Amino acid sequence: MNLVALTECLTSASCLVTQTTSGLIIGMLLFLVAAGLTLIFGVLKVVNFTHGSFYMLGAYLALTVNGLTNSYFLAVLAAAIGVALVALVFERFFMSKVYGSNVLMQLLVCYAFILIMDDAVKIIWGPEFKSMGMAAAFQKPPLFIAGGIVPVFYLFLIIVTLIISVVLWLIITRTRFGTVVRAAAVNPSMVSALGINTGLVFSGVFMLGGMLAGLAGGLAAPVRSLTAGMGFSILIESFIVTVIGGMGSIAGALLGSIMIGLVRSFGSIGFPLFVEGLMFLLMAIILILKPSGLLGKEG
Amino acid sequence: MSERPIVRVDGLDVFYGKSQILFDVGLELKQGRTLALLGRNGAGKSTTMKAIAGVAPPRRGVVEIAGANVAGRPPHVIARTGIGFVPEDRQIFPEHTVEENLEIGAKKGPGGQDAWSLKRVFEVFPLLEPLRYRMGGRLSGGEQQMLAIARTLMGNPVVLLLDEPSEGLAPIVVARIGELLRTLRATGATTLIAEQNMHFCLGVADDAVVIDKGSIVYRDTIAGLKANEEVRRRYLAM
Numbered sequence: 001m002n003l004v005a006l007t008e009c010l011t012s013a014s015c016l017v018t019q020t021t022s023g024l025i026i027g028m029l030l031f032l033v034a035a036g037l038t039l040i041f042g043v044l045k046v047v048n049f050t051h052g053s054f055y056m057l058g059a060y061l062a063l064t065v066n067g068l069t070n071s072y073f074l075a076v077l078a079a080a081i082g083v084a085l086v087a088l089v090f091e092r093f094f095m096s097k098v099y100g101s102n103v104l105m106q107l108l109v110c111y112a113f114i115l116i117m118d119d120a121v122k123i124i125w126g127p128e129f130k131s132m133g134m135a136a137a138f139q140k141p142p143l144f145i146a147g148g149i150v151p152v153f154y155l156f157l158i159i160v161t162l163i164i165s166v167v168l169w170l171i172i173t174r175t176r177f178g179t180v181v182r183a184a185a186v187n188p189s190m191v192s193a194l195g196i197n198t199g200l201v202f203s204g205v206f207m208l209g210g211m212l213a214g215l216a217g218g219l220a221a222p223v224r225s226l227t228a229g230m231g232f233s234i235l236i237e238s239f240i241v242t243v244i245g246g247m248g249s250i251a252g253a254l255l256g257s258i259m260i261g262l263v264r265s266f267g268s269i270g271f272p273l274f275v276e277g278l279m280f281l282l283m284a285i286i287l288i289l290k291p292s293g294l295l296g297k298e299g
Numbered sequence: 300m301s302e303r304p305i306v307r308v309d310g311l312d313v314f315y316g317k318s319q320i321l322f323d324v325g326l327e328l329k330q331g332r333t334l335a336l337l338g339r340n341g342a343g344k345s346t347t348m349k350a351i352a353g354v355a356p357p358r359r360g361v362v363e364i365a366g367a368n369v370a371g372r373p374p375h376v377i378a379r380t381g382i383g384f385v386p387e388d389r390q391i392f393p394e395h396t397v398e399e400n401l402e403i404g405a406k407k408g409p410g411g412q413d414a415w416s417l418k419r420v421f422e423v424f425p426l427l428e429p430l431r432y433r434m435g436g437r438l439s440g441g442e443q444q445m446l447a448i449a450r451t452l453m454g455n456p457v458v459l460l461l462d463e464p465s466e467g468l469a470p471i472v473v474a475r476i477g478e479l480l481r482t483l484r485a486t487g488a489t490t491l492i493a494e495q496n497m498h499f500c501l502g503v504a505d506d507a508v509v510i511d512k513g514s515i516v517y518r519d520t521i522a523g524l525k526a527n528e529e530v531r532r533r534y535l536a537m
């Protein structure tokens with residue numbers, strides 16, 4: 001524990017800027033993953049344990065496409081589209097077979113997929129850590145905001161993830177697809193009686209969730225070391241986020257993600273050996289105060 | 300006009316788990332006519348409707364829509380062949396606005412019909428227009444019933460299935476729903492209405508079938524049923 005360092009940071013503008021920025025990045029990338037997880041849970045009522053693997057796959061696809069084309073933009077695009085397709089196949093041929101079965105069965109199907117993906121990554125990309133490197137466009141001197149160091153890429157990440165969040169919000173609240181998705185989350189049988197193929201809606205939601213995870217993996221690739229199994233920690237963090245924010249609530253996922261991001265970033269200064277513990281502590285406190293999560297529905 | 304019915308139900312057996320609810324149910328709906336499906340509480344009216352709409356798939360029997368058997372197909376496929384189902388409990392999406400509820404129901408009819416639009420709905424249901432941005436969960440029972448009918452009409456159905464549209468509503472609201480159904484009938488709608496209350500159907504239906512303990516026990520015109528006190532006393536709540 002290093003409370004002195006934490007106090008110093010909290011009273012220094014430059015340290016505040018630096019840590020807040022890094023907290024926001026952790027939080028916003030986490031949000032992209034957690035938003036898909038909570039969306040899938042809200043509509044399909046299944047916990048998609050493979051969500052971390054989608055994130056991992058996104059990062060590796062970005063690595064390869066970046067290597068081939070030298071374009072970070074194409075790399076991220078490939079991550080999003082590639083993972084969306086994998087998610088679609090996984091949903092159609094595997095996950096959709098266990099909707100309505102017990103959670104253990106769903107867990108088993110997901111766990112098999114996680115193991116297969118981890119091994120596939122080891123076979124295709126090798127077992128050692130990989131790094132993608134920063135695109136040339138971002139190899140610029142960092143910005144100084146109030147004395148705090150903010151790399152250009154970090155600023156880019158924050159803006160892009162914010163834009164994606166706004167687009168996601170518009171899709172959910174303003175489009176027919178979003179309207180139908182929200183209705184199917186509450187009463188799929190009435191949606192179906194009105195002539196809408198809810199199976200397709202479920203696939204669409206799963207694909208959208210997968211795409212968001214792939215996007216997050218692709219976007220994060222330059223600042224993460226890639227390894228088989230990297231999906232696991234983000235899966236756990238996404239769970240914490242959805243529990244904090246309320247299962248099924250996208251706004252709650254945003255709130256939870258940013259909280260976790262800030263806890264990680266400031267926690268690493270004040271409690272460097274207890275960062276993971278802090279996240280669980282935060283979750284426990286929120287669960288005691290509001291068992292359904294910050295923005296979750298009671299009951 | 301051909302005498303071939305738009306909807307022909309024949310030999311329908313429906314089970315909930317192990318218990319059989321419907322026994323050999325058959326009925327026919329003809330173009331432009333309104334059929335009342337009458338019976339006491341628990342007689343099997345809702346189950347018949349759900350079986351036709353595919354929400355409670357029948358174990359045996361035929362549900363023919365425009366000549367094609369759709370028994371056992373999923374509800375959205377049946378809806379797309381032209382069945383518009385308004386369930387008993389209305390099932391309004393409570394956290395969607397009135398307009399969003401209507402939009403979810405919007406689709407073309409099986410022959411590409413698109414007569415119904417938000418504009419037309421608000422003409423036929425003027426009460427809904429000022430409620431356009433109100434959440435479905437905040438409407439009164441009568442408003443929800445109107446919205447449920449309007450939402451289904453947005454899908455341009457060929458046949459309307461209305462399950463107890465007057466249930467739980469104040470008499471003045473029931474009168475208004477009755478008026479609405481007469482308006483729809485005047486435009487040539489083909490409708491099946493389930494009701495416990497024959498009187499509600501007198502002004503809206505042409506024909507009647509009576510269901511009791513899961514079997515059809517009587518078929519006639521609504522006027523014929525009105526005149527048959529014996530059947531009414533035996534099978535209907537007075």
Ligand SMILES: Nc1ncnc2c1ncn2[C@@H]1O[C@H](COP(=O)(O)OP(=O)(O)O)[C@@H](O)[C@H]1O
Pocket residue numbers: 315320338339340341342343344345346347
């Ligand atoms: N989901 C269900 N599971 C088991 N039994 C049911 C279910 N729904 C209705 N029933 C039974 O089926 C019978 C017919 O019900 P229903 O079709 O709702 O009658 P009605 O609409 O004429 O009141 C009743 O005896 C009822 O108890």
Ligand SMILES: [Mg+2]
Pocket residue numbers: 341344345346387462463
């Ligand atoms: Mg009923």
